[in-house]
Amino acid sequence: QVQLQESGPGLVKPSQTLSLTCTVSGGSITSGVRYWTWIRQFPGKGLEWIGYIHYNGFTYYNPSLKSRLTISVDTSKSQFSLQLSSMTAADTAVYYCARGYTYCDSWGPGTLVTVSS
Protein backbone atom coordinates (compact mmCIF):
# COMPACT_ATOMS: atom_id res chain seq x y z
CA GLN A 1 0.00 0.00 0.00
CA VAL A 2 1.66 3.20 -1.17
CA GLN A 3 1.92 6.01 1.37
CA LEU A 4 2.71 9.66 0.79
CA GLN A 5 3.95 12.24 3.26
CA GLU A 6 4.38 15.97 2.72
CA SER A 7 7.15 17.88 4.47
CA GLY A 8 8.11 21.52 4.55
CA PRO A 9 7.63 24.76 6.47
CA GLY A 10 4.27 25.60 7.95
CA LEU A 11 4.91 29.33 7.80
CA VAL A 12 6.24 31.34 4.89
CA LYS A 13 6.76 35.09 4.69
CA PRO A 14 5.18 37.08 1.86
CA SER A 15 7.34 37.18 -1.30
CA GLN A 16 9.30 34.10 -0.21
CA THR A 17 9.43 30.77 -2.04
CA LEU A 18 7.60 27.75 -0.65
CA SER A 19 9.41 24.42 -0.94
CA LEU A 20 7.54 21.21 -0.17
CA THR A 21 8.63 17.61 -0.59
CA CYS A 22 6.50 14.49 -0.87
CA THR A 23 8.07 11.20 0.12
CA VAL A 24 6.56 8.05 -1.37
CA SER A 25 6.87 4.76 0.51
CA GLY A 26 5.44 1.29 0.16
CA GLY A 27 5.73 1.41 -3.61
CA SER A 28 7.98 2.66 -6.39
CA ILE A 29 7.68 6.17 -7.77
CA THR A 30 8.69 4.74 -11.16
CA SER A 31 6.18 1.90 -11.47
CA GLY A 32 2.44 1.55 -11.62
CA VAL A 33 0.63 4.88 -12.03
CA ARG A 34 3.90 6.88 -12.24
CA TYR A 35 2.22 10.30 -12.19
CA TRP A 36 2.39 12.41 -9.05
CA THR A 37 0.27 15.44 -8.28
CA TRP A 38 0.09 18.47 -6.02
CA ILE A 39 -3.32 19.82 -4.97
CA ARG A 40 -4.16 22.54 -2.46
CA GLN A 41 -7.22 23.32 -0.39
CA PHE A 42 -7.99 26.86 0.68
CA PRO A 43 -9.35 27.79 4.12
CA GLY A 44 -12.83 28.15 2.60
CA LYS A 45 -12.46 24.46 1.52
CA GLY A 46 -12.15 24.99 -2.25
CA LEU A 47 -9.72 22.63 -4.00
CA GLU A 48 -7.21 23.64 -6.69
CA TRP A 49 -5.18 21.33 -8.95
CA ILE A 50 -1.64 22.71 -8.85
CA GLY A 51 0.16 20.39 -11.25
CA TYR A 52 1.67 16.98 -11.77
CA ILE A 53 4.89 15.25 -12.78
CA HIS A 54 5.74 11.93 -14.41
CA TYR A 55 8.73 10.09 -12.99
CA ASN A 56 10.57 10.84 -16.27
CA GLY A 57 10.26 14.55 -15.52
CA PHE A 58 7.31 15.50 -17.73
CA THR A 59 5.27 18.14 -15.97
CA TYR A 60 1.94 19.92 -16.22
CA TYR A 61 1.37 23.18 -14.37
CA ASN A 62 -1.92 24.97 -13.75
CA PRO A 63 -1.69 28.08 -15.96
CA SER A 64 -2.81 30.21 -13.02
CA LEU A 65 0.41 29.25 -11.18
CA LYS A 66 2.76 28.44 -14.06
CA SER A 67 4.91 31.57 -13.78
CA ARG A 68 5.69 30.84 -10.11
CA LEU A 69 5.71 27.03 -10.02
CA THR A 70 8.31 24.30 -10.35
CA ILE A 71 7.62 20.61 -9.74
CA SER A 72 10.53 18.19 -9.77
CA VAL A 73 11.20 14.53 -9.02
CA ASP A 74 14.06 12.63 -7.42
CA THR A 75 13.51 8.96 -8.19
CA SER A 76 16.57 7.91 -6.15
CA LYS A 77 14.88 9.26 -3.02
CA SER A 78 11.30 8.37 -4.06
CA GLN A 79 10.41 12.02 -3.68
CA PHE A 80 8.81 14.74 -5.71
CA SER A 81 8.81 18.40 -4.82
CA LEU A 82 7.00 21.68 -5.30
CA GLN A 83 8.46 25.15 -5.34
CA LEU A 84 6.08 28.13 -5.46
CA SER A 85 7.65 31.56 -5.57
CA SER A 86 6.38 35.03 -4.64
CA MET A 87 4.04 33.68 -2.01
CA THR A 88 1.14 35.85 -0.85
CA ALA A 89 -1.64 35.45 1.69
CA ALA A 90 -3.80 34.06 -1.11
CA ASP A 91 -1.50 31.01 -1.21
CA THR A 92 -2.38 30.06 2.37
CA ALA A 93 -3.78 26.54 2.10
CA VAL A 94 -3.38 22.89 2.97
CA TYR A 95 -1.06 21.39 0.38
CA TYR A 96 -1.55 17.75 -0.59
CA CYS A 97 0.60 15.42 -2.63
CA ALA A 98 -1.15 12.52 -4.32
CA ARG A 99 -0.68 9.63 -6.73
CA GLY A 100 -2.17 9.83 -10.20
CA TYR A 101 -3.11 12.74 -12.40
CA THR A 102 -6.58 12.37 -13.94
CA TYR A 103 -7.74 11.05 -10.58
CA CYS A 104 -5.82 10.51 -7.37
CA ASP A 105 -6.20 7.28 -5.47
CA SER A 106 -3.66 7.85 -2.68
CA TRP A 107 -3.03 11.10 -0.86
CA GLY A 108 -0.69 12.41 1.79
CA PRO A 109 -2.29 13.77 4.97
CA GLY A 110 -1.64 17.33 3.84
CA THR A 111 0.41 20.15 5.29
CA LEU A 112 -0.93 23.56 6.24
CA VAL A 113 1.09 26.43 4.82
CA THR A 114 0.38 29.89 6.16
CA VAL A 115 1.74 32.98 4.49
CA SER A 116 2.30 35.71 7.03
CA SER A 117 4.98 38.14 8.11
Add this chain to the structure above:
Amino acid sequence: DIQMTQSPSSLSASVGDRVTITCRASENINNFLNWYQQKPGKAPNLLIYAASNLQNGVPSRFSGSASGTHFTLTISSLQPEDFTTYFCQQSHTTPYTFGQGTKVEIK
Protein backbone atom coordinates in the same frame (compact mmCIF):
# COMPACT_ATOMS: atom_id res chain seq x y z
CA ASP B 1 -11.37 26.57 -17.26
CA ILE B 2 -14.27 24.12 -17.03
CA GLN B 3 -16.64 25.10 -14.22
CA MET B 4 -18.08 22.34 -12.04
CA THR B 5 -21.29 23.23 -10.24
CA GLN B 6 -22.30 20.97 -7.38
CA SER B 7 -25.72 20.92 -5.80
CA PRO B 8 -26.87 21.15 -3.18
CA SER B 9 -24.10 22.82 -1.20
CA SER B 10 -25.45 21.05 1.87
CA LEU B 11 -28.22 18.65 2.75
CA SER B 12 -29.71 17.08 5.85
CA ALA B 13 -30.58 13.41 5.92
CA SER B 14 -31.03 10.48 8.27
CA VAL B 15 -29.29 7.14 8.58
CA GLY B 16 -30.76 4.80 5.99
CA ASP B 17 -31.83 7.57 3.60
CA ARG B 18 -31.06 7.49 -0.11
CA VAL B 19 -29.05 10.60 -0.99
CA THR B 20 -28.22 12.12 -4.37
CA ILE B 21 -25.60 14.76 -5.07
CA THR B 22 -25.36 16.40 -8.49
CA CYS B 23 -22.46 17.91 -10.39
CA ARG B 24 -22.87 19.81 -13.66
CA ALA B 25 -20.00 20.59 -16.02
CA SER B 26 -19.91 23.84 -17.99
CA GLU B 27 -19.05 21.85 -21.14
CA ASN B 28 -18.75 18.29 -22.34
CA ILE B 29 -16.27 16.24 -20.29
CA ASN B 30 -16.99 12.80 -21.78
CA ASN B 31 -17.59 11.18 -18.40
CA PHE B 32 -14.15 12.17 -17.09
CA LEU B 33 -15.73 12.85 -13.71
CA ASN B 34 -14.53 11.68 -10.32
CA TRP B 35 -16.04 11.81 -6.85
CA TYR B 36 -14.20 12.17 -3.56
CA GLN B 37 -15.26 11.99 0.06
CA GLN B 38 -13.48 14.18 2.59
CA LYS B 39 -13.73 13.83 6.34
CA PRO B 40 -12.75 16.73 8.63
CA GLY B 41 -9.00 17.16 8.90
CA LYS B 42 -8.30 14.41 6.37
CA ALA B 43 -7.31 14.26 2.72
CA PRO B 44 -9.99 13.55 0.12
CA ASN B 45 -10.62 9.88 -0.60
CA LEU B 46 -11.46 8.64 -4.10
CA LEU B 47 -14.90 7.03 -4.32
CA ILE B 48 -15.80 6.93 -8.02
CA TYR B 49 -13.71 7.49 -11.16
CA ALA B 50 -14.77 7.95 -14.77
CA ALA B 51 -18.32 8.77 -13.68
CA SER B 52 -19.42 5.29 -12.61
CA ASN B 53 -16.45 3.13 -11.65
CA LEU B 54 -16.28 2.23 -7.98
CA GLN B 55 -12.77 2.55 -6.52
CA ASN B 56 -11.42 -0.61 -4.86
CA GLY B 57 -12.51 -0.89 -1.26
CA VAL B 58 -15.37 1.61 -1.49
CA PRO B 59 -18.71 0.25 -0.23
CA SER B 60 -21.25 -0.68 -2.88
CA ARG B 61 -23.83 1.72 -1.44
CA PHE B 62 -21.93 4.42 -3.38
CA SER B 63 -22.65 4.70 -7.10
CA GLY B 64 -22.17 7.22 -9.86
CA SER B 65 -24.00 7.97 -13.08
CA ALA B 66 -23.85 10.38 -15.97
CA SER B 67 -26.19 12.04 -18.42
CA GLY B 68 -24.49 14.48 -20.76
CA THR B 69 -22.91 17.14 -18.61
CA HIS B 70 -24.88 16.12 -15.50
CA PHE B 71 -23.35 13.68 -13.06
CA THR B 72 -24.80 12.10 -9.96
CA LEU B 73 -23.35 10.49 -6.85
CA THR B 74 -25.86 8.32 -5.02
CA ILE B 75 -25.56 6.84 -1.56
CA SER B 76 -28.23 4.16 -1.41
CA SER B 77 -28.48 3.91 2.38
CA LEU B 78 -26.66 6.50 4.43
CA GLN B 79 -24.45 5.15 7.18
CA PRO B 80 -23.18 7.17 10.16
CA GLU B 81 -19.70 7.41 8.65
CA ASP B 82 -21.10 8.97 5.45
CA PHE B 83 -22.02 12.29 7.09
CA THR B 84 -19.23 14.40 5.67
CA THR B 85 -18.30 16.39 2.55
CA TYR B 86 -18.20 15.25 -1.08
CA PHE B 87 -16.45 16.81 -4.09
CA CYS B 88 -16.66 16.18 -7.80
CA GLN B 89 -13.67 16.75 -10.11
CA GLN B 90 -13.39 16.81 -13.89
CA SER B 91 -10.33 15.27 -15.53
CA HIS B 92 -11.19 15.87 -19.18
CA THR B 93 -9.49 19.23 -19.74
CA THR B 94 -6.56 20.79 -17.95
CA PRO B 95 -6.51 22.50 -15.58
CA TYR B 96 -8.59 19.84 -13.83
CA THR B 97 -11.20 21.49 -11.65
CA PHE B 98 -13.33 20.63 -8.64
CA GLY B 99 -16.86 21.35 -7.58
CA GLN B 100 -17.34 23.47 -4.48
CA GLY B 101 -18.41 20.53 -2.32
CA THR B 102 -21.57 19.15 -0.75
CA LYS B 103 -21.80 18.71 2.99
CA VAL B 104 -24.10 15.89 4.14
CA GLU B 105 -25.37 16.55 7.64
CA ILE B 106 -27.44 14.61 10.12
CA LYS B 107 -31.08 15.64 10.19
